[in-house]
Amino acid sequence: MDLFANEPLTQPLAARLRAENLNEYVGQQHILARGKPLREAIEQGALHSMLFWGPPGVGKTTLARLLAKVSDAHFITLSAVMAGVKEIRQAVEEAKFQAAQNQRRCILFVDEVHRFNKGQQDAFLPYVEDGTFIFIGATTENPSFELNNALLSRARVYVLKNLDEAALKQLLQRALTEPRGLSARGLQLNEAAIELLVRAADGDGRRLLNLLENAADLVEDGQTISEELLGEVLGETLRRFDKGGEAFYDQISALHKSVRGSDPDAALYWYTRMLDGGCDPLYIARRVVRMASEDIGNADPRALSLCLAGWQVQERLGSPEGELAVAQAIIYLACAAKSNAVYMAYNAARRDAQQQGSLEVPLHLRNAPTNLMKDLGYGDEYRYAHDEPNGYAAGEDYFPEDMTPQQYYQPVPRGLEIKIAEKLEFLRQLDQQSPRQRRGEQ
Structure with a gap:
């Protein structure tokens, strides 16, 4: 005999307070206020398949239950953490039974739907199409990345926000x-x-x-x-920061864009916000090094050295000394002259390298360590730049013979790149004056 058979289980406070009607539901007025599409659909009983995308604890599951209640629909719930194809089939059979025996619509609610693989997601499609159930999925991850297009096209996405x-x-x-x-x-x-x-x-x-x-x-x-x-x-309650999830990429993006926008204060805020949320400082240090090349480049080459030094301090000393060194680097990046010329030049050159195939190195640029290679013309007519006036072999061509010379690097008129641009323009003038003009400059 079970002595506790008639004793109700004590539910956590959050479960006991789950809203039982729309008036008790808090937040999400951007989709539930009078006149909003979801509110209209609820009041008219015109439910449709949908996805609730938002952070934890903002009412995704509660809202799905309310939709079933106000529309008098049978509610089936699955958790993608625990369920598989077998549980999906059982849910389909239950929905068909409710339709046949009780003439009730059925809502199938799938929590953490992003955890289902593409094949499992596909298993829902026929039953969404034929109306076996109304599909409602909840996810904390960006649906455009985690859900397949076929399911996305059949469900409307509603974004749920943090509770204010x-x-x-x-x-x-x-x-x-x-x-x-x-x-x-x-x-x-x-x-x-x-x-x-x-x-x-x-x-x-x-x-x-x-x-x-x-x-x-x-x-x-x-x-x-x-x-x-x-x-x-x-205690040390951490702010919301899902490592590897949407919040993670949103916050590192905000940090990067604050640096690019020359706002040291916002950059410092996002940096400390990520640390406060438990982000690995070494990950941020690596990304900061990337920013130095992508957004500052040769406008201020000192930025890259400072960022590498900050990373090294973080590796060697840890917290809090390392975090302060990385903060110093972030502030320097935000205040430095900006240039994406290196980033743009690299991407353009990489594109050509990928698209134009394995073009041969011209003979005059090849090394000739053996007599056979010398006999084949390797290194012939190579001009040693240090022996030329101004240390520059004017008119020399360093591109493959089957490729038109390109100007990938376009310095910006900021920081040191002002001087670099002047130097490159001077060298181009020497090319034009040389009897051996580069291809494309005649």
Whole structure:
């Protein structure tokens, strides 16, 4: 005999407070306010297959359940973390049974749908097409990268956003005052504690309720949850930063673009934001080296050396000394003269190298370490630049014979590249004056 058979399981606070109607649902007014397409579809019962894309704890699963409730549809849920093709087939059979026996529409909700491979995603398509179920998927990853085009074309994507401060405070109020929440315990929070809890939640409603519940477990009924107690509960709570996920690439992109835009303050913010979220400082150091070549280049060659030095300090000394050295490099990059001339020249040359095949090295540019190679003409008529006036072999051609000489590198009128451009223009004038003009310059 099971002594606990009739005792209900104690649900976490976040589960108990799951919204049961649209009025209880907090946030996402950009898609659920009166007159918005999703709200109209819900009120008219005209549901369609859709994807909810957003960070954790913003109400994706709750919204899917509400859609099923207001449309009186049978709700089937799968988690892509646990399910496979077998579970998909079982869901299809359940949906067909509901349609045949109960004449009910069916919503199939797939959480973490991006974790299904392309073949598993394809398994849904016939049943979405024939209306066996309305498909709703939830993902924290960019659907355009993680879902196949066939599924994307059959489902409308709704972007769910972090819960703002007002939404989090509304959720907190519900938790403290509703019977399903903690109202029976008569707990209090002062304004400072509320602000601390909202900041720590970082836009995640589930995190907010979990932190509140953890703190509530440490006080007696009727007491106030203090700022000090919350500080103990929070510890070193990290901001949202999904390593390798959408937030990761968004934040490194923001850092890179802030450097390129010559904004040292924004660049420093995104750098510290990534560190705060748990990003490996060495990853950032590597990306900073890339920025030095891509966005500063020869406008200020010192930038690359400084970035390499920052990376080396991070490797040798670790935190916090290394992080400060990388910060120094980031600020220098943001303030330095900008040029993408090296980046553009490299890409253009690489394109030609890939498209024009294995063109032979001209004989005069080849080494001739053996007598046979000398007899074949290797190195003939090569002009040693150091022996020429100005240290430059005017009119000499260094490209393959079957390729027209190109000017990939176009210095910008900023920083050291001003001087580089002047030097290259001087050399081109020497080419034009030489009796051996380069091909294409006659």
